[in-house]
Amino acid sequence: MAQVLSMNEYDEMDRPRIQTLPGFYGESLIEGVVIKSLDVFSDERGYLMEIMRFNDESMNAGEIKQAIASYSHPGMVKGWHLHSVQEDHLVCVTGMIKLVLYDYREASPTYGVLNEIFMGERNPRAVFIPPGIFHGTKNIGSGISLVIGMPSVYYDPDNVDERRLSPTDNDIIPYDWECRLE
Ligand SMILES: Cc1cn([C@H]2C[C@H](O)[C@@H](COP(=O)(O)OP(=O)(O)O[C@H]3O[C@@H](C)C(=O)[C@@H](O)[C@H]3O)O2)c(=O)[nH]c1=O
Numbered sequence: 001m002a003q004v005l006s007m008n009e010y011d012e013m014d015r016p017r018i019q020t021l022p023g024f025y026g027e028s029l030i031e032g033v034v035i036k037s038l039d040v041f042s043d044e045r046g047y048l049m050e051i052m053r054f055n056d057e058s059m060n061a062g063e064i065k066q067a068i069a070s071y072s073h074p075g076m077v078k079g080w081h082l083h084s085v086q087e088d089h090l091v092c093v094t095g096m097i098k099l100v101l102y103d104y105r106e107a108s109p110t111y112g113v114l115n116e117i118f119m120g121e122r123n124p125r126a127v128f129i130p131p132g133i134f135h136g137t138k139n140i141g142s143g144i145s146l147v148i149g150m151p152s153v154y155y156d157p158d159n160v161d162e163r164r165l166s167p168t169d170n171d172i173i174p175y176d177w178e179c180r181l182e
Pocket of ligand 1: 068071081148149
């Protein structure tokens with residue numbers, strides 16, 4: 001049983017984290033990353049959202065070469081992934097995920113900065129990730145999540161532009177994928 005103190009200790013305790021943008025935690029947005037809010041159009045038949053226009057210069061969408069559907073089981077982490085050339089465009093269209101980014105570009109003004117982006121059906125976003133930024137996703141919902149990935153290069157199994165780090169055992173990224181309870 002913790003020692004009972006008094007409100008005199010109030011200022012010694014942790015302050016709550018504040019979301020500076022809906023669904024975003026981080027000291028600042030990593031340089032070059034774009035988070036775009038998506039509109040959801042609903043009626044009694046269902047709902048629709050545009051996930052990407054290939055002439056959207058704000059997302060460098062003209063460079064997109066293909067689209068993939070990446071499904072994750074509840075609680076599953078995919079990452080850390082790192083590309084040297086490939087740009088990624090991600091939209092979670094089913095369920096909710098946590099997308100975590102870590103700037104690994106030494107020349108970047110946000111080198112070493114971590115971003116957490118909680119996105120999906122309850123916070124529809126399209127995210128542009130430049131190369132040199134580690135990224136990973138965690139399905140934080142109770143069902144399968146579906147992420148549409150739109151990379152700027154064609155997938156070449158003989159020359160994959162991707163390197164990976166364990167999400168739980170690496171000495172580069174100071175991040176714990178467990179839910180932060182507070
Ligand atoms: C990415 C990709 C994979 N594959 C095949 C080969 C590979 O062994 C298998 C599983 O691929 P991955 O392990 O890369 O899949 P996954 O772990 O779901 O990761 C993918 O998720 C999206 C959100 C990303 O951000 C990408 O980095 C991509 O790696 O699918 C393709 O055929 N085409 C592709 O474009």
